[in-house]
Amino acid sequence: MTTQELVDQIEKKKSFLCVGLDVDLEKIPAHLLEAEDPIFEFNKAIIDATHDLAVAYKPNIAFFETYGVKGWESLKKTIDYLNDNYPDIFTIADAKRGDIGNTATRYAKAFFEDLAFDSITVAPYMGSDSVEPFLEFEDKHAILLALTSNKGAFDFQTNEIDGEALYKKVLKTSSTYQNNDRLMYVVGATKAEYFTEIRKIIPESFLLVPGVGAQGGDLHAVCKNGMNDQVGLLINSSRGIIYAGNGTDFASKAREKALALQQDMQVILEAR
DSSP states (O other): OHHHHHHHHHHHOOOOOOEOOOOOTSSSSGGGGGGGHHHHHHHHHHHHHHHHTOOEEBTTTTHHHTTTTOOOHHHHHHHHHHHHHOOOOOOEEEEEEEEHHHHHHHHHIIIOOOOOOOOEEETTTOOOOTTTTGGGGGTTTTEEEEESSTTTTHHTTTTTTTTTHHHHHHHHHHHTTTGGGGEEEEOOEEEEGHHHHHHHOOSOOOOOOBBBTTTTTTTHHHHHOOTEEEEEEEEEEEEHHHHHOOOOOOOOOOHHHHHHHHHHHHHHTTTT
């Protein structure tokens, strides 16, 4: 999916919602555990209930890898279901890969070619040769970790080196990478006060923003400081949507939460 196609979907749906699929067998409704593939059945129900409200889905790869081969099969079935039935949806592999050279290329091939994701989250710590292999794929995107929503982000990301915060160096340096127009960035909703400075460095890039909902991020503060002319935001909510209910009506409960966020987003978009 191209960036323009993503923008078109945002305008069409009046939404910039991304639904995170962090599927834990200990949390999904008990009746699904009787299914042959409980993870896929859970994902399918969530997707069917919310696809008209969301422009992106973000499977967290760790929640599939933890179940071994069966988990990987569930992931493949989930992404195939999305691509076959809702091809207008932007897909994000939340894998946080970060190795160099041929290893990075193999990671990229796994997620872009075999699984056919539109994008993947990437850790920038090893520098350009850990990022640029992901940027070689046309109409695919690497979403670089810039300023994350967790408490430990302050251990390194905001530390100053030669008078400049490390996350700013990540933004500026990555902007020089080959095919940098295929870069997006992760910026946590709990860091809303940083968005103004971030937009001075990368005014045009899309930002994937986790932390709205269960982690306490403020949607309106993020939009006020982080929205650009093309919206430029994908607001992710995972637990707040997918675990809104734990009975047989879990999918409709998830839709209620997604709809509430989408309606807030529509108000924000119409007020721009």
